[in-house]
Amino acid sequence: MNWIFLVLGGLFEVGFTTCLGKAKEASGQATWMWYSGFVVCLCLSMVLLIKATQTLPLGTAYAVWTGIGAVGTVLMGIFFFKEPADFWRIFFIFTLIASIVGLKAVSSH
Incomplete structure (x- = not known):
């Protein structure tokens, strides 16, 4: 169950970085809504x-949480903020995903 909390936490990390990007583009009242x-x-x-780290190893949980946020934020940038999607960016996104999967695979929880 704590892995689910961790994945959801990583997705909310993507959410807060996306809100920052949208706030930068907005004006007036919309800016404050994004903030x-x-x-x-x-x-x-x-x-x-915090909930996930009650039973998962802190180092693994933090690395997975950050990795989900990093991959998700890069993908949001590509799809919604018109950031480049060249070969090397995609390659390194896949290495991050492989690292996240690897940490889950070797975790004892």
């Missing part, structure tokens, strides 16, 4: 990470 989304996603992400 509010940032705060909510940040809090949920941290609470879920």
Whole structure:
């Protein structure tokens, strides 16, 4: 169950970074709505990470949480913020995913 909390926490990390990107593009009241989304996603992400680390090893949990956030944020940048999707970016996204899967595979929990 704590792996589910960890994955959800990583997805909320993607949410708060996406909100930052959208806030940068917005103006007026919309900016504050995106910043509010940032705060909510940040809090949920941290609470879920804390919950996951109650039984998962801290180093593994943090690395997986950060990896999910990094991969998700890069993908959001490519799909929604028109960032480049060249060969090397895609290659390194796949190495991050392989590392996340590897950490899960060698975890004793």
